[in-house]
Amino acid sequence: MQPFPAYFCSLLQSLGRRPSSGRYRPELDGLRCMAILIVMIWHASLKIMRFTATSGITESVDNPKVAWIPDGAVGVALFFFLSGMVICRPFLSGTYHTTKRSLQDFYRSRLIRIVPPYALVLLSCYLVIGVLGHTPERASTFEVKQISPAASLGASLFYLHGLIFSSPPRLSPPGWSLEIEMQFYLIAPALIVAYLALRHRMSRLLLGIAVIIGSVVLRLWLVETYGEYGRFRWTLLNYFPVFMLGIVVADLTRAEEVRPSHETLPDMLCLGSVLLLLLPGIFRHPVGWTERLAADAATLAALVGLYYGVTRGRIANRLFSLRALTIIGTACYSIYLTHVPLMHFVGQLFFKLVQVGDYPSAWSLGLLLLLPLSLIFGMIFHILVERPFVQLAANRPVPEIRGIAIRS
Template sequence: MAGSSPFGAQRYSTRPPPRLRVAPNPSGGGGGELTRCVPLRRIHRVAAISYAEYRAMRRFPALDGLRAIAAVIVVAFHFGGPKWDWVSGWVGVQLFFVLSGFLITTLMLREEESRGRVSLRSFYIRRIFRILPVYLVVLAATYALAHLNGGGGRVRESMPYYLLMVNEFAPNSAFLHSWTIAIEWKFYLVWPLLAFALVRTAFLRRIAVTLLVIAGLVALIPFEKDWPYWPIHYVSILVGCLLAIVMHHPKGYALFRPLTRPVVSLAVLVGFVAVHLSLQYWPPAADGHSELRVAVYAVAVAFLLPAMLTPGIPTKVLSWRPLVFVGERSYSLYLVQYLAMTTVIALVPSYAGHSTRLFVGTTVVGLLAADLLYRWVEQPMIGVGRHLSGHGKAAPTPTPTTPTPTPTPDLPVLTPSGDRR
């Protein structure tokens, strides 16, 4: 409206007026709904991320940092001993699960919107070449090392479980920690069929289906058991899926948009850390696990992820290059941790009786091995998968099982830069 301004007049004696940036409607509506101007020097401090800005994002830079922290605390849980119980590393895999559900579902929703449908063939090819090459290499190395140490029989006994991806039911062996990969693998097989082949484009219908599946899985959980029954892990993944579905819709995104204000996002991060550290004080189970804590933690992660979209202090910290380095290699680090531990003890036998040194040594050796796997196995095989799936060469995909889409000219690429463990 020429000749008038809703912002009123401002006078500046010696300094020029601040640069103004048009900020979107607080409701999180479309990019054309403009209601106010905010000084550019304040925009990163006060402004929430609009729906249009969220949909345009090609990277979620804080996710690699989250993945790095999750991987390291898992190693601390396995090898750090009682001194490291306070980090509650056992729950780190739940962070991976929620991330996987959120990223995979977001990628498929954007592909569906861009192309009209999700190519299941391309999806499965990319998943196969994303997950299996490193998995099989580490499995073979685990068997070889166990055989040299006289324990090959146990790994051989469990091999059918590992090859069929039902690791969670395998007898105890040096590769038992790979149960998480089996959980995600079965999720990748079923979820695209359920949410994108049988239920197409309907927002409320997808919400209803996801909630029904979550309710069904919760009903299967034997709460009287000390160890959480396997359905609870699928609940964590589905919490991430539900978050992605809600945030993909303008009205759904508006519910989470306040969390993207930098000040609020910092408060959310502090609250999440408090929840994480409080897990050790929850009613204990015999082995340190409980279904209730897993469910609460998954919901806490779901609130954390939207808060990590804003370019504030939390995102800057989690995007620190060393954290990104570890996060990109977290899948391989997770897989090789027991091989790394065995190597550390073989080189420095005294570390076997010192939990902190063993944890640190395992992390360092594991990262060295993970870097080699990342460069020589993960990345080349991801490229092969993209080629075979009919997609052209794209920007490098970060880490493992929290997938990254194959880029196309009309489909935004999410990177956690955006992948997993």
């Protein structure tokens, strides 16, 4: 049996993304790491605020205690942008065609990779809440909406919770974004094939820009008509411009060989884009269509600038390609699935045992506890649960680490 340090190093080396086609782009996993960290910091801050509140009523996300922390939705927007790019690339390279077999392979790969880990998390939460009868304290999905755990489970398993109940899933609140992602997968092949039907790149660019502008205008109209928390909020309509932007950027950059520049402009653009992306998350409830339009434009511009800066900036490319960040980015789906239940359970227990007088101290202690634990647990879930399905979807053999088979 090999020494633990050597085994641990071998395990770390085995982690990371192995694309089925094309060259691996580590900086994209670095961007996924950034996205999941934004989401985790937001959710941890909400948990800490609620567990340290003096009242028994779940406090609002607009509480001054978290006013300066960017909303996790900006991290989700970054995820959706990258998803649009990743889904589009196999169609650009010719990996997927319009044949029935290719479409079956596309949907088979998506379903095998995504559905089983999510279903396991849902069923585990249902076992604790629906069967054992444990009710999470100060959980917004249990104080705002009265939906039975069984009904919530059924709707969530079919990715229909937002459409049916107009609210995030009770058992796994972050699942609202997975439902939107699944809606995108349903139309992505037809959408991308129709987009690529135009042979000239400039024509496709103009079409893509027109679709993005049109979808932004539609989104603004829906908000003005039905309110910010209207039923459309939990549908693809609310984030379609971001997905479409990913498709357009993938098309515009597919023939380019990415080489970081020695100029400082891309690095400066990357830093500015990070700050610009976080702004809509801080000013999370713009008033009036002009402010909403400015927020949408800032988000879209920040995503483009961030991608350009990370792929072209010498310092930014090195930073976002760091091994530690790419490993987290590779496991971001598992971390996303598991971090909220873990944060709620650990945070609830911790702040019952440890009395903290002020929110800044509670926030600091809570982040030091919840973030590392969530990353570790998510990584374990990734190795034991997600990666076997990734390998199954790609029809790959299970790799070995110095003679030891690893389920990955």
